[in-house]
Amino acid sequence: xxxxxxxxxxxxxxxxxxxxxxxxxxxxxxxxxxxxxxxxxxxxxxxxxxxxxxxxxxxxxxxxxxxxxxxxxxxxxxxxxxxxxxxxxxxxxxxxxxxxxxxxxxxxxxxxxxxxxxxxxxxxxxxxxxxxxxxxxxxxxxxxxxxxxxxxxxxxxxxxxxxxxxxxxxxxxxxxxxxxxxxxxxxxxxxxxxxxxxxxxxxxxxxxxxxxxxxxxxxxxxxxxxxxxxxxxxxxxxxxxxxxxxxxxxxxxxxxxxxxxxxxxxxxxxxxxxxxxxxxxxxxxxxxxxxxxxxxxxxxxxxxxxxxxxxxxxxxx
Numbered sequence: 001x002x003x004x005x006x007x008x009x010x011x012x013x014x015x016x017x018x019x020x021x022x023x024x025x026x027x028x029x030x031x032x033x034x035x036x037x038x039x040x041x042x043x044x045x046x047x048x049x050x051x052x053x054x055x056x057x058x059x060x061x062x063x064x065x066x067x068x069x070x071x072x073x074x075x076x077x078x079x080x081x082x083x084x085x086x087x088x089x090x091x092x093x094x095x096x097x098x099x100x101x102x103x104x105x106x107x108x109x110x111x112x113x114x115x116x117x118x119x120x121x122x123x124x125x126x127x128x129x130x131x132x133x134x135x136x137x138x139x140x141x142x143x144x145x146x147x148x149x150x151x152x153x154x155x156x157x158x159x160x161x162x163x164x165x166x167x168x169x170x171x172x173x174x175x176x177x178x179x180x181x182x183x184x185x186x187x188x189x190x191x192x193x194x195x196x197x198x199x200x201x202x203x204x205x206x207x208x209x210x211x212x213x214x215x216x217x218x219x220x221x222x223x224x225x226x227x228x229x230x231x232x233x234x235x236x237x238x239x240x241x242x243x244x245x246x247x248x249x250x251x252x253x254x255x256x257x258x259x260x261x262x263x264x265x266x267x268x269x270x271x272x273x274x275x276x277x278x279x280x281x282x283x284x285x286x287x288x289x290x291x292x293x294x295x296x297x298x299x300x301x302x303x304x305x306x307x308x309x310x311x312x313x314x315x316x317x
Contacts, residue, residue, distance in 0.1 A: 037069065040069060040074065041062070041065055041066055041069050044065050044068070044069065044074075044077060044078075044081075045057050045061070045062065045065055047078065047081060048065075048081055048106070051081070051085050051089065051105075052089070052097060052102045052105065052106075053097075054097075055097065055099070055102050061106065064106065064110075067110070068109060068110055068113065071110070071113075071114075072110075072113045072114075072117075076113045076116055076117065077109070077113055079113075079116065080109045080110075080112040080113035080116060081109055083112050084105050084106075084108045084109045084112050085105055087108070088101055088104045088105040088108055089101050089102065089105050119162075119296040120162065120166055121152060121162060121165050121166060121169075124165075124166055124169040124170075124173075124174075125145070125148045125149065125152070127169075127174070128148060128169065128173055128174060128177050129141070129144055129145065129148070131174070131177045131178060132144060132177060132180075132183070132186060135177075135178070135180070136180075136182055136183045136186070137182065137183075138182070138183045139183055140183065142270060142273060142274065143187075143259065143270065144183075144187075145269065145270070145273045146266050146267075146269040146270035146273060147187060147190050147191060147194075147266070147269075148190065148269075149269035149272070149273070150191075150194050150263065150265045150266045150269050151173070151190050151193060151194045151197075152165060153265050153269070153298075154193075154194045154197035154198050154201070154265075155168060155197060156298070157197065157198060157201035158197050158200055158201050172193075173190070176189060191262070195262075198263075240285045241285070241286060241303075243282055244275075244282040244283070244285075244286055245307055247275065247279055247282055248271060248275075248304070248307045248308065248311070249307075249311065251271045251274055251275070252267065252271060252308060252311035252312070252315075253311070255267060255270055255271060256311070256312075256315045261312070263312075264305070264308055264309040264312035264313070265305075267308055267311075267312050268300055268304065268305050268308040268309070269300075271308055272300055272304065283299075286299070286303075286304075288300075288303055288304065
């Protein structure tokens with residue numbers, strides 16, 4: 001970032017909807033895609049520079065916006081700019097923008113835009129991880145992600161709706177995370193809640209089954225054979241999923257050697273996170289993951305979890 005004259009009055013801020021309409025009109029009127037793209041990128045930069053005056057973009061800044069434009073929708077970029085500005089821009093005692101806050105504001109735009117495209121529950125998980133990274137001297141990203149996903153799974157086992165899970169994060173997880181002193185205290189708290197929820201879920205299932213047996217109704221349970229049938233995923237899925245299964249096997253062996261996992265769910269969440277972060281191409285043919293991208297469903301169950309569970313059980317013998 002470079003600086004212009006400090007004594008210039010702050011420029012008025014354009015509304016993102018107005019700016020977005022202008023860009024879309026330009027893109028529709030241009031026949032040359034490159035011209036339209038350059039116009040859109042220039043307009044995004046202009047919108048940002050209005051917020052950070054007297055700072056302006058240098059060459060590296062322009063390249064940053066180019067990457068954002070290639071990756072995200074215009075509407076998401078403008079919304080992310082506004083969110084980042086509100087959250088990170090800071091002024092000193094002379095009512096001048098602080099340079100560090102400007103750099104942080106620009107760096108965070110991409111992350112915010114990316115987060116906006118995730119399901120709401122995943123957004124809450126990411127928010128909690130951000131709090132942990134900022135508060136704790138030590139933070140294990142991989143294990144922390146697995147712990148939070150396992151907690152979400154335990155809530156679902158207790159029939160929490162998506163809205164209920166979000167409310168639980170807002171009222172329980174986030175406040176407790178903000179007061180936790182360190183990684184160990186936070187981990188013990190969340191894992192303790194998770195165990196309680198799984199225990200409650202088993203209790204509920206047991207009571208429900210007893211009630212059905214008392215009434216003489218037939219009880220349908222998803223036994224191993226039924227889960228195995230659901231796991232097949234069609235005639236061609238075995239070969240298509242083989243590279244993913246092989247990676248799952250290798251990662252399970254590695255994780256089980258390096259860390260102590262208290263449940264197959266926890267191992268499943270850890271391996272799933274690694275694959276999403278480092279081997280995403282393997283999920284391109286995995287139908288449950290494609291359904292998750294379209295509908296926000298849990299892509300790990302039953303198929304992916306079934307593979308993990310088999311390795312977890314084998315490790316106990």
